[in-house]
Amino acid sequence: MNVAVVDIGSNSTRLLIAEMDGGRVTAELVRHSDVTRLGAGVDADGRLREDAMERVFKTLASYRAQIDQHECERAVAVLTSAVRDSANGAEFADTVRSRFGLEPHVLSGDQEARLTFLGATSERDASDTTPTLVLDIGGGSTELVIGAGTEVVFHVSTQAGVVRQTERHLHQDPPDEAELEKLAADVRSILRDAVPEDRRRAVEHAIAVAGTATSLAAIAQKLEPYDPERVQGYVLSVAECQRIRDELVRLPLRARREVPGLHPDRAPTIVAGVAIFLEVLSLFGLERIEISEHDILRGAALAL
Numbered sequence: 001m002n003v004a005v006v007d008i009g010s011n012s013t014r015l016l017i018a019e020m021d022g023g024r025v026t027a028e029l030v031r032h033s034d035v036t037r038l039g040a041g042v043d044a045d046g047r048l049r050e051d052a053m054e055r056v057f058k059t060l061a062s063y064r065a066q067i068d069q070h071e072c073e074r075a076v077a078v079l080t081s082a083v084r085d086s087a088n089g090a091e092f093a094d095t096v097r098s099r100f101g102l103e104p105h106v107l108s109g110d111q112e113a114r115l116t117f118l119g120a121t122s123e124r125d126a127s128d129t130t131p132t133l134v135l136d137i138g139g140g141s142t143e144l145v146i147g148a149g150t151e152v153v154f155h156v157s158t159q160a161g162v163v164r165q166t167e168r169h170l171h172q173d174p175p176d177e178a179e180l181e182k183l184a185a186d187v188r189s190i191l192r193d194a195v196p197e198d199r200r201r202a203v204e205h206a207i208a209v210a211g212t213a214t215s216l217a218a219i220a221q222k223l224e225p226y227d228p229e230r231v232q233g234y235v236l237s238v239a240e241c242q243r244i245r246d247e248l249v250r251l252p253l254r255a256r257r258e259v260p261g262l263h264p265d266r267a268p269t270i271v272a273g274v275a276i277f278l279e280v281l282s283l284f285g286l287e288r289i290e291i292s293e294h295d296i297l298r299g300a301a302l303a304l
Helices: 050-069 081-085 089-100 109-120 162-169 177-194 197-202 210-221 238-248 270-284 296-303
Strands: 002-008 012-021 024-035 074-079 103-106 132-137 142-148 151-158 205-209 235-237 288-291
Touching: 002 050, 002 296, 012 050, 012 296, 024 050, 024 296, 050 089, 074 081, 074 089, 074 296, 081 089, 089 103, 109 132, 109 142, 109 151, 109 205, 109 296, 132 210, 132 270, 142 177, 142 270, 151 177, 162 177, 162 270, 177 270, 205 210, 205 270, 210 235, 210 238, 210 270, 210 288, 235 238, 238 270
Parallel strands: 002 074, 074 103, 132 205, 205 288
Antiparallel strands: 002 012, 012 024, 132 142, 142 151, 235 288
């Protein structure tokens, strides 16, 4: 049986078509990611903009053709921070259903956390009870999920997404030091308030998913073209992440678009992404983090 999952996030819209057997993903047949920036302006205006919605709709039309081609028996869409936080989010979700035949799930923070953790840990031994942090840096929010085995014990959704933080703080090109310091201080404050100290100390392992994490793994390896097999399981150190940050913050946008391993459409928000990434590692006292291609898309395929 083939199933399709579309993740409509604040910064990107993504498609997974997976072959399922006995409640397991046996093969990933299609995986696409397009930067659509649905969350642009939501932090300031509280509404999804018409141009942002149209970018998503154009992408969904292409995805629908591929879903039909693979004769998927189930097709769902998961909608996260941008839709959850916007005044016209319900109307947008209705359009996703009526125009594209996708069953929309506007996820609560709890649902998003559990699906993300399920996806990120889906290939681990279920008996492994190492306390693990799953980090998902999105466009509108950053999700921090802590669990052991298959059980989530703590999660929080913070307003530290790459689109929000870029719009709030980064106005120069390239960003100046004062802007970078304000962004880092804002993120640090948000994260400290969100995660109790005992939860931070308990974490022994960490997995990072989604676009910022996979981009950093690709940049670190200078992957041209992008190779998901080399990204999956890559271990990124703090020192390597700091080196990438130092290189990126010196570059104007046009030069960031040319960085090997970085998709040009992610160049406008990658500086905020790496800043959030480093603040999370610092908060949890981590020296390294595993990068995973398996995220909320896989979790939704398994659970919805």
